[in-house]
Amino acid sequence: MAVNLLDFDLDGLAAYCEGLGEKRFRAVQLFRWIHQKGVCDFGQMSDLAKSLRDKLVGVAQVRPLPVLTEQASSDGTIKWLFDVGDGNAVEAVFIPEDDRGTLCVSSQAGCAVGCRFCSTGHQGFSRNLGTGEILAQLWFAEHHLRQRLGLPAGERAITNVVMMGMGEPLQNYHALVPALRTMLDDHGYGLSRRRVTVSTSGVVPMMDRLREDCPVALAVSLHAPNDALRDELVPLNRKYPLAELLEACGRYLESAPRDFITFEYCMLDGVNDTEAHARELVALVRDRVRCKFNLIPFNPFPASGLKRSGRERVQAFARVLTDAGLVTTVRKTRGDDIDAACGQLAGEVRDRTNVQRRLTRQPIRIQVRPASGGAP
Numbered sequence: 001m002a003v004n005l006l007d008f009d010l011d012g013l014a015a016y017c018e019g020l021g022e023k024r025f026r027a028v029q030l031f032r033w034i035h036q037k038g039v040c041d042f043g044q045m046s047d048l049a050k051s052l053r054d055k056l057v058g059v060a061q062v063r064p065l066p067v068l069t070e071q072a073s074s075d076g077t078i079k080w081l082f083d084v085g086d087g088n089a090v091e092a093v094f095i096p097e098d099d100r101g102t103l104c105v106s107s108q109a110g111c112a113v114g115c116r117f118c119s120t121g122h123q124g125f126s127r128n129l130g131t132g133e134i135l136a137q138l139w140f141a142e143h144h145l146r147q148r149l150g151l152p153a154g155e156r157a158i159t160n161v162v163m164m165g166m167g168e169p170l171q172n173y174h175a176l177v178p179a180l181r182t183m184l185d186d187h188g189y190g191l192s193r194r195r196v197t198v199s200t201s202g203v204v205p206m207m208d209r210l211r212e213d214c215p216v217a218l219a220v221s222l223h224a225p226n227d228a229l230r231d232e233l234v235p236l237n238r239k240y241p242l243a244e245l246l247e248a249c250g251r252y253l254e255s256a257p258r259d260f261i262t263f264e265y266c267m268l269d270g271v272n273d274t275e276a277h278a279r280e281l282v283a284l285v286r287d288r289v290r291c292k293f294n295l296i297p298f299n300p301f302p303a304s305g306l307k308r309s310g311r312e313r314v315q316a317f318a319r320v321l322t323d324a325g326l327v328t329t330v331r332k333t334r335g336d337d338i339d340a341a342c343g344q345l346a347g348e349v350r351d352r353t354n355v356q357r358r359l360t361r362q363p364i365r366i367q368v369r370p371a372s373g374g375a376p
């Protein structure tokens with residue numbers, strides 16, 4: 001199959017072009033056509049040497065992901081479901097706000113971490129996405145939205161990327177890093193390090209590698225103030241317990257683009273949401289890590305057996321944290337009506353693990369809800 005040029009960061013593309021006997025500046029031109037202008041067809045890349053265009057035809061491609069469905073929420077959130085083959089699908093969600101446009105991007109089909117409260121985790125792990133499949137989500141969303149929103153030339157639709165879609169990005173490190181570099185590259189999407197966030201359930205060794213290789217903003221999914229509870233909610237905690245995780249956060253901050261870590265905390269009724277939990281959390285992090293808290297209302301799904309904490313519970317919890325001097329926000333849920341909120345992604349795609357197909361050797365059909373349609 002032809003090489004997918006979306007699989008390369010700029011250095012990778014330069015090495016590929018060098019293999020074709022072309023200089024780096026040609027790779028820069030090509031990279032800009034692909035990522036800044038959203039052009040797939042080499043014939044349209046007007047200032048690219050004809051000799052290079054001829055060499056690329058037949059051996060290379062800019063291969064986007066097929067879009068299975070698009071759903072637009074009444075609040076402006078748009079969710080796309082992309083086909084990644086073999087009955088697997090991943091999602092990206094665009095969240096417009098007054099001063100920014102955020103794209104939530106997936107890193108894996110499924111997830112192996114298996115958090116109790118996450119529907120992606122419940123459905124198991126299918127496979128890692130390649131760099132090109134991670135970038136294809138951004139490539140499509142950026143160029144589609146520019147057209148759809150009628151943005152003037154040079155204006156970006158997406159100003160922020162959060163790796164908070166399906167999957168654990170730090171368990172797909174080798175594909176992730178070139179994708180992040182392309183997001184940051186001035187010849188690519190030109191996003192600042194502060195506006196690209198990797199969210200992790202706490203893969204400690206890879207947090208250390210990320211700070212060396214590509215320090216972007218970091219969010220850590222905490223969800224519990226002690227190891228006993230976190231072991232239950234985030235099984236990865238048994239491998240990398242809280243003390244190790246917090247030390248890794250401290251190390252990350254030494255080279256981070258932000259001077260704080262964002263701790264995400266999903267509020268689960270009667271499980272992790274009492275004021276006693278909040279006080280334990282304060283004792284855990286205070287004087288140890290510069291951090292902010294983002295309290296996420298749990299988005300329920302039937303198989304979890306869990307419930308969202310009531311509003312007053314969340315407020316009381318937040319008050320304990322803020323009284324202790326910890327900056328705390330409560331996340332607004334967006335795209336609720338199209339299941340685009342955290343942990344609901346691709347909840348409508350059945351059997352992502354392909355278990356049934358392996359057992360029965362029958363091809364599986366992707367079942368998706370019809371798009372609700374309508375532009376925001």
Ligand code: SAH
Binds near residue numbers: 165221266299344
């Ligand atoms: N695997 C990474 C990133 C993807 S999940 C991580 O765990 O950080 C992105 C965020 O959504 C995480 O903070 C995760 O804990 C949260 N999340 C998962 N399921 C959720 C649910 N059902 N309701 C609310 N938040 C959820």
Ligand code: SF4
Binds near residue numbers: 115120121
């Ligand atoms: Fe995986 Fe993150 Fe979901 Fe946990 S919360 S199962 S790490 S995607």
